Amino acid sequence: MELLVFVIASGMVLVGAVGVVAMRNPVHSALGLVLTLFGVAVHFVAMEAHFLAAVQVIVYAGAIVVLFLFVIMLLGVDTAEDLSIEPVPIQRPLAVIIGVGTVVLVGTAVIRTRDTIARGPELEASGDSNIRLLARNLFSDQVLAFELTSVLFIVAVAGTVLMTRKQKRVAPDRDRVGS
């Protein structure tokens, strides 16, 4: 049963990821991203990280993808891109080599160390639920980082508003004429 969940969710993740890369239309890429994010949320549930699964669906699949779609629609860049044009001649083979090399390198490291990495106790052995453990860690050990993220958000929001605001045209001397 768990194997079935793993296989189906992994299929969602990989199909969505390939869709993001291979689709010509950015809207379709965004929908592929939704599929991937839901697959990752299913994996989180399977690993009993329930709070993170909920946050994944709400923040990623909800807010971030909606923001992407909103920007795509706003800019009108939802025209299909011709993927057959290759601007730099050997770009794609090199990219594939880099990608496959990364996967092989990390995969080899994972497989070779699969028995030597220490194995800890069960996460919920103390009887506390996942969200309670997470909250205790977040608001005791990591509380400074938690507070700093609020500063980060203020800066990000203020900076974005300032950056994307349309410059107001300075009307030359209209006030002076009126007075």
Added chain:
Amino acid sequence: MILAMVPNSTWYLLLAAVLFGIGAVGLLVRRNPLVMFMCIELMLNAVNLSFVAFAVRFGDIAGQTAVFFVMVVAAAEVVVGLGIIVSIMRRRPGATADDLAELKG
């Protein structure tokens, strides 16, 4: 019999590696800035997946806290990045990543 196998953290780490590789290839191949951004999200999700897998394996909740922070910072990053893309695209419609060599806007 094969259905009785339980996926352990190694499987999740391998899946995360593949997902990261796909995201990296997409980031290198695609030229639309928005799609490149989505590929960055793919890579962040791959890392999140491996963080949770390690948190379960070590029995340490700090890994899941790290994922929480990654999500928070990713949200802020998307806001700023899309703001930059909007303000660039407003001046030059249809710009690809190759056209954005200079940061003059």
